[in-house]
Amino acid sequence: MAEKILMKGNEALAEAAIMAGCRHYFGYPITPQTEVAAYMAKRMPKIGGTFLQAESEIAAINMVIGAAAAGKRAMTSSSSPGISLKSEGISYMAGCDLPGLIVNVQRGGPGLGGIQPSQSDYFQATRGGGHGDYHLLVLAPSSVQEMADLVFKGFDLSEKYRIPCMLLADGTMGQMMEPVSLPERSAETVEKPWALTGTEGKRKPNIINSLALAPHELEAWNQVRFERYAQIKENEQMSESYWMEDAEICVVAFGIAARVSQNAIDTAREMGIKAGMIRPITLWPFPEKALRAASAQCKAFVSVELNMGQMIEDVRLSIKCRRPVSLCCRTGGMIPTPDEVVAAIVKANEGGKQA
Amino acid sequence: MNVKRVTLFAGHYGSGKTNIAVNYALYLRSLGLPVALGDLDIVNPYYRAKDSQAELEAAGIRVIASAYANSNVDVPAIPQEMYALTEDRQTHAVLDIGGDDRGALALGRYMPAIAEENNYAFVFVYNRSRPLTRDAKSALAIMREIEAACGLPFTGIVNNTNLGRETVPETILASIDSVRELEQLSALPLLFTAVRSDLAPLLPHDIGEIFPIALQKTIW
Structure with missing residues (x-):
């Protein structure tokens, strides 16, 4: 390195x-x-x-x-x-x-x-x-x-x-x-055999286009x-787990929200709450497999986001709404504090609903 | 440390000027001096001296910064109060200059008064761990660009080599040769080496004055 x-x-x-x-x-x-x-x-x-x-x-x-x-x-x-x-x-x-x-x-x-x-x-x-x-x-x-x-x-x-x-x-x-x-x-x-690199008279021209003249052709392309x-x-689903081995509360957060959440999970653990985190690295494809596996073990999920609640929909879909999912969020350029995330974890642990 | 009435910190983008300026202002205040800190950064939209405003003001330091710093108003601006730094000669002034030569342009308008008073230190902050200043020659090139932009020659160097939270004594020791070479090439003295306070006792005594600093806290 x-x-x-x-x-x-x-x-x-x-x-x-x-x-x-x-x-x-x-x-x-x-x-x-x-x-x-x-x-x-x-x-x-x-x-x-x-x-x-x-x-x-x-x-x-x-x-x-x-x-x-x-x-x-x-x-x-x-x-x-x-x-x-x-x-x-x-x-x-x-x-x-x-x-x-x-x-x-x-x-x-x-x-x-x-x-x-x-x-x-x-x-x-x-x-x-x-x-x-x-x-x-x-x-x-x-x-x-x-x-x-x-x-x-x-x-x-x-x-x-x-x-x-x-x-x-x-x-x-x-x-x-x-x-x-x-x-x-x-x-x-x-290898990019499709690329427009010049035929040199050796092959048929490649065509790169998003226009289909026949509807059935467009349908076939989409399929x-x-x-x-x-x-x-x-x-290609990618995610990282933090302290998930015995987790009962699963925080889902990506990017900077995951960094803040990790600190919050450390605090929650000190308080005796079994919190963990799944951090999606691919947002599409969303790490559904990891979430689904966690839904068998965890009693509640907390989605931590810097928006009004967008990823939470994918969390709910991934676990097929088997567990309550609450939202901890800030928006407009604000970032949730670790204390705010801890509060959301505590509430989820007590069975309360936030969102 | 030979304290001047005005101390200006400039350097390559991301060299750690703001953190040094904040810590130096607190140091001057701890000597009982009246201190004002000017945020002259017109480049950075994030991570500015203004982040430390509450701490500085609690210590009795006047902070002069654009009302737009850390807001959503994305315009380079300097408040008129900044003139207090050159007009009020009873107060020690610490200036945080924006990154590179573009940032140093803003200093130009205060330069005549600073040069006329002639009681200043213009300090080049050097971090060898930054990708574009890995050696003395590239640091010297940036030094010259900044001097050309603001019209003021540097008077000293601060070694602020660090890797953020991952800094270990070896990080700093790896910079010693480059700093010595920079001293020779620029004919300027090394004023001090800034070191996170917990690392200070771990460094040898023959690398010049050590200036222990605290890092700004983050929530991540």
């Missing part, structure tokens, strides 16, 4: 993308992810890559489509309002079965909202966000180290399944500084795509 260095989350993910072989970054500045663009602006020209500040978010995502169609590892990054603008292009990527990395360093919403951290784009990220039947692979880091690690994972899975991947971080993850060890590994190379989604759901 390389010697550890101190990095901002935004810097770590940018450097990891470069190490993962990404040489094409198209973006537009927005707080709190501007450091990604600033870092790429400094680094890309030095390594023969392309950094391009587009005229808008819509232009940036369409440039990602172009680079991805040419078989290149491409990415863009933004924060919540900018992701809304990109959603049309993201839908086109899904419709074209193009890989690529889209980073959302979330801030408070809706509307212009604020610049402080949030997880309120959970629905947008996990349900597709744009129009049409599609999913993104959604990865949720909870440390600066994971900001880097999941960039590698995201590019690899995105190309393996030809699905756009979203790294769903938040302002705290983007701005915080922590020690990081950047992996010394080369980028995984995936084939959903077969791939089923494989992803089966094979």
